Structures are given as C-alpha cells and as structure tokens.
Amino acid sequence: MKNSSNETFHLPKLERQPFEPRALKSIVLSSITILSAVFACVPLFSVLIMLIYRGGKRLSFELFYALPPTAFETGGGFGNAILGTLFMVGLAALISVPFGILAAIYLAELGKYNKVAQIARFCAKTMTGLPSILAGVFAYAAVVLIMRNYSAWAGGIALSLLMIPVVMLTAEEAIKMVPQAMKDAAFGMGCTQTQSLVKVILPVAMPGLITGVVLAVARAAGETAPLLFTALFSDYWLRVNEPTASLAVLIYNYSGMPFENQIELAWAASLILVLMVFILNIISRAIGGKKRI
Amino acid sequence: MLMEAQSQQQATKTHQYDAADVVLDCQAKQIFYSDFLAVRDSHVPIVKNKITGFIGPSGCGKSTVLKSINRMNDLIRGFRFEGNVHFHGMDIYDKKVDPVSVRRNIGMVFQQPNPFSMSIYENVAFGLRLNRYKGDMDEKVEKALRGAALWDEVKNKLKNNGLSLSGGQQQRLCIARAIATEPQVLLMDEPCSALDPIATRQIEELMVQLKERFTVAIVTHNMQQAQRVADQTAFFAVDISRGGRTGYLVEMAPTAELFSNPQEELTKEYLHGEFS
Amino acid sequence: MAMKQLSGAEESHSLSRPPSSVDILFDKSFRALTCTFTWATILLLAFIVYKIGRQAIPAVSTYGLGFLTSTTWDVNAHEFGILPEIWGTLYSSFLALFLGGFFGITIAIFLTQDFLPHKLEMILKNIIELLAAIPSVVYGLWGIYVLIPLIRPVADLLHDNLGWIPFFSTSLSGPGMFPAVLVLSIMILPTVAAISQDAFRAIPHKTKEAAFGMGTTRWEAILRVMLPTASGGIFGALVLGFGRALGETMALAMLVGNANEISLSLFAPANTLAALLALNFPEAGELEASVLMYAACVLLLITLLVNIAGAAIISRTGSGGKK
Numbered sequence: 001m002k003n004s005s006n007e008t009f010h011l012p013k014l015e016r017q018p019f020e021p022r023a024l025k026s027i028v029l030s031s032i033t034i035l036s037a038v039f040a041c042v043p044l045f046s047v048l049i050m051l052i053y054r055g056g057k058r059l060s061f062e063l064f065y066a067l068p069p070t071a072f073e074t075g076g077g078f079g080n081a082i083l084g085t086l087f088m089v090g091l092a093a094l095i096s097v098p099f100g101i102l103a104a105i106y107l108a109e110l111g112k113y114n115k116v117a118q119i120a121r122f123c124a125k126t127m128t129g130l131p132s133i134l135a136g137v138f139a140y141a142a143v144v145l146i147m148r149n150y151s152a153w154a155g156g157i158a159l160s161l162l163m164i165p166v167v168m169l170t171a172e173e174a175i176k177m178v179p180q181a182m183k184d185a186a187f188g189m190g191c192t193q194t195q196s197l198v199k200v201i202l203p204v205a206m207p208g209l210i211t212g213v214v215l216a217v218a219r220a221a222g223e224t225a226p227l228l229f230t231a232l233f234s235d236y237w238l239r240v241n242e243p244t245a246s247l248a249v250l251i252y253n254y255s256g257m258p259f260e261n262q263i264e265l266a267w268a269a270s271l272i273l274v275l276m277v278f279i280l281n282i283i284s285r286a287i288g289g290k291k292r293i
Numbered sequence: 294m295l296m297e298a299q300s301q302q303q304a305t306k307t308h309q310y311d312a313a314d315v316v317l318d319c320q321a322k323q324i325f326y327s328d329f330l331a332v333r334d335s336h337v338p339i340v341k342n343k344i345t346g347f348i349g350p351s352g353c354g355k356s357t358v359l360k361s362i363n364r365m366n367d368l369i370r371g372f373r374f375e376g377n378v379h380f381h382g383m384d385i386y387d388k389k390v391d392p393v394s395v396r397r398n399i400g401m402v403f404q405q406p407n408p409f410s411m412s413i414y415e416n417v418a419f420g421l422r423l424n425r426y427k428g429d430m431d432e433k434v435e436k437a438l439r440g441a442a443l444w445d446e447v448k449n450k451l452k453n454n455g456l457s458l459s460g461g462q463q464q465r466l467c468i469a470r471a472i473a474t475e476p477q478v479l480l481m482d483e484p485c486s487a488l489d490p491i492a493t494r495q496i497e498e499l500m501v502q503l504k505e506r507f508t509v510a511i512v513t514h515n516m517q518q519a520q521r522v523a524d525q526t527a528f529f530a531v532d533i534s535r536g537g538r539t540g541y542l543v544e545m546a547p548t549a550e551l552f553s554n555p556q557e558e559l560t561k562e563y564l565h566g567e568f569s
Numbered sequence: 570m571a572m573k574q575l576s577g578a579e580e581s582h583s584l585s586r587p588p589s590s591v592d593i594l595f596d597k598s599f600r601a602l603t604c605t606f607t608w609a610t611i612l613l614l615a616f617i618v619y620k621i622g623r624q625a626i627p628a629v630s631t632y633g634l635g636f637l638t639s640t641t642w643d644v645n646a647h648e649f650g651i652l653p654e655i656w657g658t659l660y661s662s663f664l665a666l667f668l669g670g671f672f673g674i675t676i677a678i679f680l681t682q683d684f685l686p687h688k689l690e691m692i693l694k695n696i697i698e699l700l701a702a703i704p705s706v707v708y709g710l711w712g713i714y715v716l717i718p719l720i721r722p723v724a725d726l727l728h729d730n731l732g733w734i735p736f737f738s739t740s741l742s743g744p745g746m747f748p749a750v751l752v753l754s755i756m757i758l759p760t761v762a763a764i765s766q767d768a769f770r771a772i773p774h775k776t777k778e779a780a781f782g783m784g785t786t787r788w789e790a791i792l793r794v795m796l797p798t799a800s801g802g803i804f805g806a807l808v809l810g811f812g813r814a815l816g817e818t819m820a821l822a823m824l825v826g827n828a829n830e831i832s833l834s835l836f837a838p839a840n841t842l843a844a845l846l847a848l849n850f851p852e853a854g855e856l857e858a859s860v861l862m863y864a865a866c867v868l869l870l871i872t873l874l875v876n877i878a879g880a881a882i883i884s885r886t887g888s889g890g891k892k
Contacts, residue, residue, distance in 0.1 A: 014383055014398070016391040026788045033684065036675040037693065043755045044700050047711050054714075103610050106603035120607045122880075123614040129809065129876030130869075131816025133843045134621065137865045140850070141620045161617070168610065192588050192596040222704025225818035225843070229850045248706050255710045255823060263714075270707045281702050285695075368683075368781055397784030407775035410798045419793070420783045470783070 048274075055271030058264045063272070068235050068250070074261055078269055081245040083238045084152065085273075088231060088246060089220050091156030092163050097213055099160075100167030105197060107168070108175035109183075121172070127165040135161040136226035144230055152244040155231030159220040166216040174208020175201060211288035218280035222273060224248035247273045316341040316508050317399075317478055318379040319362055324354070327371035331357050335542035337527050339478065344504050346523030346548065347512040350563070353529035354540025355512045356404075359480050362510065363399035364392040380478075397424060400476035404483045406463035408455030408470070413438075413447050416455040416466055420474040433473060440506075441469035442499050461492025468499065472507065479503065481511040485518065497522050516564070519548065526551045528560050621869060625862035636863060642829050649860045651867065656831045657839040658871070661750050661821065662814035664835075669754035669814070670807050673761025677803075680762075681769035682791055694766075701759035709823030712752045713744075717824070720748060724836050741836035744826035750835070752820045757810040764809060764883070768802025769795060801882060808879030816872050818843040842868040 017023060062077045069076030103120060111117040139158035144150055178201050186196035202209070224246075232243035233253055247269050254266035317339040324332040332354035339345050339362075347355040357366065364385060366372040377384040385395045397420075408416050417434045426433065434451075438444040443465040447458070455466055464484060471479060481500070485493040500522050503509055513519050519526050527545040531538050544557045555561045588596075628636070632649060639650020676697060680690050724741035731737045741747065772795060780790035796803070826838020827848055842864055850861055 014380070014385065014390045014394045016389055022393075022786055022789075026786050029788045030684070033675050033679045036672050037679045040672050040676055040700070040755075040758060041693075041696055043711075044696060044703070046715060047703060047707065050711060050715055051707070099606055099609065102603045103606040106607040110600055110603055111607065116604070116607055116611070120610040123611050125880050126873060126876055127610075127614055129812045129816070129872060129879075130617075131818065131843055131872055133816070133818040133846050134617070134865055134869055134872075137846060137850070137862065138617045138620055141624045141862070142616075145624075161613075164610070164613070190585070190588070192592055194596040194599040195588075195592065197599075218702060222702075222706070224704065224706040225822075225847055228847055232851065248704060251706045251710055252819060252823065255706075255713055266710055270710055273704055274707055277702050277704060278699065281699065363782070365778065365782060368778070370687075393784050393786045395784075396782060401782035403775060403778055403782065405775045407773070407779040409776060409779065409794055423783060423785060423789060423793070467779070470779075474783075 051267065051271045051274055054264070054267040055269075058268040059271065063265075063268055067237070068245070068265070069261060070235075071259060076261070076265065078245070078247065078250055078265060080234065080237045081247045081250045081269065082272070084155075084231065084234075084244040085221060085246045085248070087238055087240070088152055088155040088159055088227070088244065089217055091152070092159035092220050093213065093217055095157070095160040096163035096167050096216065100164050100212075100216075101171045101209060104168045104171035104175060105202075108172045109197060109201065110193060121169075124165040124168045127161070128169065130161075131225075132162055132223050133225040133228075135159075136228055136230050139226065139230045147241075149241060150230060150232040150243040152231055152238065152240040152242075155227045155244060155246065158226035158230045159223060162223060162226065163216040163220050166219060167212050170212025170215065171205075171209050174205040174212065177208060178204045207287050211284045214280050214284035214287070218277045218284070221280070222248060222277050224252050228252070310338050310340055314340045314343075316380070317362065317510075319358065320376045320378070321358055321361060321374065322376035323373075324357055324361060324366075324375070325371070325373040326369065330537055330539045332540045333532075335527075335529070335540075337542060337545060339508060339510050340525055341508050342504055343524040344500060344509045344511060344522050346519035346526045347510065347529065348514075348516055348519045348526060349529030349540070349543075350531060351514065352538055352540065353531045355527075355529045356482050357540065358529070358542075359482055359510060359512050360401075362478075362480055363396050363401055365396070365401060367392050397474065398476050399478045399480060400471035400474070402464070402467050402471050402479065402481040402484045405487050406460055406467055408458070408463050408466050410454060410456055412452050413455050413458070413466060414451040417469050417473050419470060424474055426474075437469040437473035438466075440472050440503070441465045442495065442502075443469055459492075461488050461495060464488060464492070464496060465499065468496075468503075472503070476507070478508045478510065481509065483512050483514060486514065493518075520552055523548045528555075528557075528563065530559050530563070618869065621862055621865050624859060625866045626859075628856075628859040628863040629866075632860070632863070636860075637867065640829070640831065644854070644857055647856065649857075651842065651845070651864050653829050653831050654840050654842045654845045654864065655867070657746075657825065658815055658841040658843070658868070661746060661753060661825065661839070661841055662811055664746075664750040665753035665757055665814045666807060666811045667754075668750065669757040669810060670761050672754070673758045673806070673810065674765050674803060676758070676762045677765035677769055678791060678795075681766055682787065682795065697759050697762050700755060701763075705756060705817060705819040706823070708752045708756065709820045712748050712820060712824045716751060717741075717743060717748050720751070728836060735833040736835050739832065739834040739837045742838070744824050745836050745838045746825060746832075747835040749821050749825040749839075752824060753814050753817055756817060756820065757813050760813055761806045761810040764806035765799070765803045768799035768806065771802065772798050801885070805879050805883030808875060808882060812872055812875040812879055815875060816843055816868065818847050822847040842871075 062075060064077060064082060065079045066075065066077030067080055068078055107117045107121055135158045138161065139154050143154040143157055147154065182200060182204060183196065186200040191199065227246050227249050231246060231249070233249050234243045234245045238244060251266045251269050251273070254262040257263065315338040319337045319339065321332055321335045323330060335358055337345070337358060347359060349355050360366045361374050362378055366374070374386055377386055383390065409419065414434055417437050418430055421430060421433055435444060438447065443462060446462060455463065458466060485496050488496065497518065500509060500511065511523065524547065525545065526548040528543045528551065529540050530543045531540055544551065544555065544560050551560065552564060555564060636650055637655065638652050639648070640652045641648045641650050679685070680694055685693065721741055724747060727737045728740045776794060776798060777790065780794040785793065821841050822844040825840060825844055827840050827844065828838035829840060830837065832839065846861055846865055849857065853861055
C-alpha cells in the first residue's frame with residue numbers, strides 16, 4: 001500500500017526542451033515585445049534627427065532678433081514669436097502657480113478629508129483631460145469676446161487653464177510625500193497650521209513643487225491649440241493688447257505654406273521649441289530626483 | 294585562521310540517511326547574492342514522506358537554502374548557487390535543466406499568503422490549467438481543497454475572489470493551489486509567520502496529514518513548531534567570524550534526537566535560548 | 570482655568586508662550602486663502618462648461634439635435650452638421666487606441682517584467698516619457714514632411730493590391746486618416762505605457778513569487794497572472810489614452826485632411842471635432858462661431874464622460890492611482 005505512489009510514479013522530465021510549444025511561445029512573445037519597444041523609440045529619434053538636420057541648417061542669431069519674413073522674402077527670424085511665447089507662458093505661470101499651490105495645500109493638508117477638497121480634486125483631474133482646444137474656446141468666449149480683441153492676455157489665460165490642474169495635482173502629491181512624522185513634530189512644537197506649513201512642510205516639499213511647475217511650463221510652452229484664436233499671430237513685436245505671435249502657432253502657420261523659406265523657419269522654430277521643452281524636462285527631473293511625476 | 298576554518302568545516306554534521314529514502318539531496322557549497330556570501334557548506338538531505346524542518350536564528354540562510362531547492366532564487370538578481378541539488382538523479386542546477394519544470398515538480402508555499410486575484414476555484418485550478426490537465430477539473434479542485442482542509446469553508450463560495458478569505462484561509466488556499474498538481478516535494482517558507490495561533494495550529498495539523506502524500510520541507514523561526522511537526526530537523530547558524538554574515542548548517546538529525554541530545558555546542562546553546 | 574495656567578507660564582521661567590495674535594490672524598487668513606482657491610478650482614470648471622454652453626445656445630436652438638446627424642457644412646447656406654466630425658473623432662481615436670494601446674501595454678510589460686537590467690529599464694522609460702514631451706505641433710510638422718512621404722508607397726501598394734478591402738478603398742493623396750492615426754498613437758502611447766507600468770508595479774512581489782513558484786514560465790506568469798491582476802489599471806490607462814486621443818487637436822488639424830466625409834478607408838481624408846474647431850474658428854463669423862461652440866460642447870461632453878470613466882476605473886481598482 002505504501003508503495004502505491006511508487007508504482008504510479010514517473011520520473012519527472014526536468015531537461016530544457018527548446019522546441020516545446022511553451023518555450024517557442026516564450027521566444028515569440030519576447031521578440032514581439034522587444035521589437036515593439038524598439039519600434040516605439042523610432043519616432044522619437046526620427047523627430048530628433050529631422051529637427052537637427054532640417055532645423056539645424058537654419059540656426060543662426062538672426063532667428064532670435066529678426067521679424068518673420070513676408071511671402072517671397074528670404075532670411076528673417078521669429079524673435080517676436082519667442083518673446084510672445086515667453087510672455088504668455090510667464091503670464092500663465094503667474095496665474096497658475098499661486099492658484100495651483102494654494103489649492104494643493106488645502107487638498108493635501110488643511111482640508112484633507114473634506115468634501116470640498118474631494119470635489120476640487122476631481123475637478124482638477126477632469127481638467128487635466130480637457131482637450132486643449134477647449135481651453136482656447138473658453139478663453140475666446142471669456143476674454144476675446146469681452147475685450148473685443150485678440151491679445152497676449154487671452155493667450156496667457158488660455159494656457160493657465162492647462163497649467164492649473166498640473167501644478168495643483170503634482171503639488172498635492174509633493175506635499176503628501178512629506179513624512180507624517182515631520183508634520184507631527186512641527187505640530188508637537190506648537191506650530192499653527194500655517195507655521196508648520198511655511199516652516200516645515202513646504203520647504204521639504206519644495207523640490208516636488210518646483211518639478212510640477214517646471215513640467216507644467218514645459219507643457220504650456222508647446223501648446224498650440226489654445227493660442228490659435230486667442231493670441232492669434234502677428235508679424236510684429238509684442239504688444240500685449242494686440243494679436244501676439246508664438247513659436248507654436250508660427251510652426252503651425254508656416255508648416256502649410258508653399259514657401260521654402262517659411263518651411264525652413266518652421267523646422268528651426270520646432271528645434272528651438274523642442275530644445276526648450278527638453279531642457280525644462282531635464283531640469284524637472286534633476287530637481288525631482290528619482291521621483292517620476 | 295586555518296585552524297578556525299577547519300574546525301568550522303568539521304562543525305557541519307549531517308546525520309547519515311539511507312540513500313533510498315532521500316528524495317532530494319541539497320548540497321549547497323556556497324550561495325551568493327552578488328558579492329555577498331549568504332550561505333556556505335550546508336548539506337541537507339530531504340527524506341521521502343517526512344517533514345524536514347529548518348530552524349535557526351534570523352539571517353542564518355535557512356530560507357535561502359529552501360528557496361534554492363526549487364530555484365526560486367533565480368528571480369533575484371545577482372543570485373549564484375555553487376553546489377548541487379540532486380533530484381531523481383539529476384542536478385537541478387545543471388545547465389540542461391529547465392527551472393520552470395523544477396518548480397512544477399517541487400511546489401512552494403510562501404511566508405505571506407499570496408493567492409492570485411482571481412476566484413478560489415481558479416486559484417486552485419491554476420496549476421492544473423498550467424500543466425494542461427485534461428480531466429475532471431472540479432474533482433481535482435475539490436480534492437486539493439479537501440487536502441488543504443479548506444473545502445468545507447469555501448465549497449459554497451468557490452466563485453469568490455481568493456483575496457476575500459481570511460489570512461489563515463488564504464494560506465490554506467495557497468497550500469491547496471500547491472498540492473493540486475501533486476508535486477513530489479512541497480517547500481514551505483515560514484508558512485505560519487503571518488498567521489494567528491489558531492490558524493497556525495490548523496496549518497500544523499494539515500502538514501502532518503500532508504506528509505502521507507508529499508515530502509515536506511519547512512522553514513520555521515519557531516522551535517516549538519519544529520518540535521511539533523518535523524521528523525528531521527536541520528539547525529542553521531550565522532558565522533560572523535569572517536566579517537560577513539554567512540549562514541551554514543550546524544547539525545541535522547531526527548527531531549527528537551536533535552532536541553534531546555544535540556551533538557554541537559552551538560545547537561545546545563541555541564536550544565537553551567542562550568542566543569537568538 | 571486652563572488659559573490662565575498657560576499665560577501664567579510667562580511669569581515662570583519657561584520660554585513657551587501662546588501664538589501671538591498676528592500668528593493666529595495669519596494662520597486664519599492663510600487657511601481661508603487656500604480654501605478660496607480650492608473653491609475656485611470647482612467654480613473654474615463650472616465656469617468653463619457654462620461659458621462654452623452659453624455661447625452655443627443660439628446654435629443649439631437653431632439646429633437642435635439634427636446638428637449631430639447632418640453631414641453638410643455650408644457657411645453660405647447656413648447649414649451645419651457634425652456627423653462626419655463625430656465619426657472622424659471616434660474612428661481616429663479607436664484606431665489610435667488600438668495601435669497605441671498595444672504598444673503601450675507591451676512596453677509596460679517590457680519595462681516591468683525583468684526583461685532589462687535596471688539601468689536600461691530607466692533609460693528606456695525616460696525615452697518613452699520624452700515622446701510625450703514633444704509638442705503636438707512638432708509631430709504635425711514631422712507628419713507632413715517625413716511620415717506622409719514615407720508611408721505613401723506602402724499605402725499605394727495596399728490600395729492597388731487590396732483595394733477591395735474597405736480600409737484600403739481609396740488612395741492616399743497626402744493628408745488622411747492613416748498618418749493622423751499613426752501620430753495620434755505615438756502621442757497616446759506614453760500615457761498608456763506610464764499608467765500600465767504603475768498598474769504592473771502595484772502588484773505585490775509575492776504574487777509574482779506565487780506564479781513562479783507554481784512553475785510558470787515568464788510569459789505564463791505575465792499572461793495568466795500579471796495581466797489579469799493589473800487589468801483594472803490597464804483598462805483605466807486605455808480609457809484615459811482614448812480621452813487624450815479624442816481631444817488631440819494640432820496633429821489632426823495638420824494631418825487628417827479636413828474633409829467633411831465619412832469613410833472607412835484609412836487613406837481617405839477626414840476631419841475631427843477638435844480639428845474642425847482649430848481650422849474654422851479663426852475665420853468664423855458670428856453664426857459660425859456659435860455653431861462651433863455647439864461642436865465644442867459636444868467634444869466637451871464626450872471627453873468629460875470618457876475621462877471621468879477612466880479616472881473612476883483607476884481609482885476603484887487602486888492601481889496606478891498615484892498618477
């Protein structure tokens with residue numbers, strides 16, 4: 001009886017069997033995975049190579065101080081568009097950074113468990129998914145129609161709508177990351193909530209806050225859709241109450257033009273825009289350290 | 294220095310076992326995690342249809358040795374095993390051997406209950422489906438759950454998620470999952486450490502039943518547990534003499550013998566609670 | 570009584586004092602300020618919805634629901650309908666979801682299931698994230714001058730030989746659905762990959778151990794255990810990626826061809842709601858602007874629904890909720 005298990009016993013096969021379906025399946029699936037990962041990197045490198053190749057050809061100092069050329073002119077640059085982008089992104093940051101961070105403080109600390117905070121968090125998450133063109137439509141209705149003119153203000157406000165939720169949600173994460181023990185210590189010393197926030201929590205959360213802001217700025221700098229009919233475009237230097245040029249809209253407008261000069265400028269503007277965005281991304285990663293947002 | 298090393302070599306004493314009874318013979322000369330020497334010179338034979346207990350202070354490498362037996366440590370980066378583990382006349386560390394096949398024949402139950410996030414039924418059927426079992430699935434599932442003393446508690450809710458069970462039930466579900474494919478050896482890595490005393494007692498009773506059908510090796514940090522369930526006991530200790538923290542086998546013997554009449558000074562001290 | 574004891578501390582040699590009235594005032598006003606901005610977030614979203622809705626009212630009352638099912642867009646005849654745009658939006662987004670989702674999930678698997686040494690894993694992860702950092706207008710430019718010339722021979726080959734399949738029934742004359750979908754999938758791939766990675770990383774190590782302990786091969790563990798366990802988070806990732814594709818504007822405005830027609834063919838030009846807004850708004854008269862606001866409302870509604878669904882799925886399954 002005791003040997004019954006021995007009778008039905010069969011020696012287990014432990015050797016590798018490379019042509020067994022199981023092994024073949026593994027090989028096939030692994031190859032598909034590796035190939036698709038390689039494949040996904042192709043567009044990035046293709047874009048970068050084309051930017052360097054076609055945009056780099058045109059890179060010169062003239063780009064930064066000259067105004068855009070007219071149809072059959074040669075040369076020219078897009079100094080006004082760079083300035084316009086900087087102004088509008090700066091304006092958007094001025095609006096969205098205090099807005100986002102103050103609201104984030106409430107979400108993460110002061111009103112952690114309350115209904116208002118939950119609803120606001122939900123609204124912010126919803127706003128991150130808002131198509132950027134709708135931010136433009138809104139700014140058109142709320143600013144352009146009322147001021148009766150396209151302007152840098154309208155463009156900046158449209159961009160700020162896209163930045164607010166990003167700043168807010170990353171700042172909330174950053175504040176939540178501050179160890180509870182540290183917060184307890186501050187309260188234990190008799191800090192008021194504001195004091196513990198200003199003296200202890202915010203300084204610790206600072207790298208995370210900056211990371212969020214820089215990422216939001218990087219995102220806003222590349223946005224085109226919200227500017228299309230709020231800031232519009234202009235061939236002249238920045239006047240804040242008038243239509244304003246920006247790099248992104250310049251690329252869009254010039255991409256469809258039948259003039260080689262303009263198309264070259266579009267590539268050069270893309271190179272500069274992507275450089276700006278990449279540098280901002282690298283800065284945010286350097287500040288944020290290992291943490292990914 | 295040489296003297297010391299030699300005395301330590303001799304310190305490893307393993308009771309002599311009849312080769313016919315030894316289903317799995319683990320000879321770990323050195324086990325590394327990257328540069329860290331975790332275990333050295335440990336020879337642990339696992340005897341058929343018996344429970345072999347691994348005891349020793351924390352960090353003595355008992356879990357490392359156990360996990361080396363079914364090549365679970367392959368998952369850890371930098372892991373290196375020097376020595377051999379004989380299983381049916383084959384060294385499972387041989388290049389020709391497929392670690393996946395090894396794990397299908399040597400089941401494992403882990404420290405933390407780890408059911409899959411799927412129904413109780415699917416958890417138990419998992420291994421059967423994996424091995425393309427073409428028979429009465431329901432019957433096998435029921436048999437495994439009965440074998441793990443869980444059937445009566447779950448027979449009316451087989452469709453519920455395995456994670457909805459209590460800790461002790463989850464662990465028995467994991468045992469059912471492991472025995473459903475009827476592996477020849479079942480390894481258990483501190484299976485009760487996350488459980489309360491009542492659940493622990495249930496699992497211990499279960500282990501005693503299991504040895505009728507399986508060969509069991511169990512790591513435990515609890516000496517009473519080893520005394521209660523194990524037929525053979527292997528005692529490991531940590532050697533800090535060479536700067537590292539290297540575990541090694543001090544002594545292995547039938548449980549009653551080891552506890553009543555330990556051969557080694559270190560074992561005596563440990564059993565008397567002089568260090569931990 | 571207690572107050573007295575506390576202020577009495579001043580008389581003893583203790584250095585402790587209660588917070589000054591300035592501290593308390595500052596504390597109160599700061600808290601009020603943060604609360605104000607929290608409310609402002611809610612009001613802002615409400616205001617956005619209200620403002621766009623309000624502008625659309627004239628068009629909604631003129632054209633009613635027929636707007637959604639009509640296929641003509643004629644400014645001079647005052648006839649408007651956005652069925653082709655709704656079709657184009659959904660069709661392009663689904664195709665992009667199919668492609669971008671497949672690549673996104675495989676990359677998430679590749680990056681979380683020990684295929685690569687840790688260092689390479691991080692490098693690849695950063696590269697994929699940089700894909701998301703490139704502005705969409707740059708992808709549009711790249712699409713016009715690199716992608717379209719590149720895929721044209723392939724498209725012609727498919728059309729010439731397999732023209733009887735509806736997907737290939739027209740030839741690619743430049744901009745069209747196919748290049749737009751390719752760029753769109755590149756753009757949603759990082760979103761899907763990032764959230765799916767979170768979902769895979771949220772699986773406890775012990776689950777993986779259990780799978781390997783049962784004797785699964787790596788792929789059996791991935792397909793039978795890891796994927797089902799992460800499925801909630803992955804599904805959420807797909808829904809959010811879909812939401813992104815629905816609202817993406819520039820790449821489509823530049824690549825999809827701006828044609829008011831409904832076609833299954835991948836090589837035919839088409840249009841989407843967002844592209845319609847981008848292309849027509851700058852030159853719209855008052856009536857057309859109101860009609861476009863109506864279209865914006867439809868887009869807002871679709872994306873809100875999809876995004877809320879995606880966020881709900883992710884937070885319910887608890888995986889990848891950090892995002």
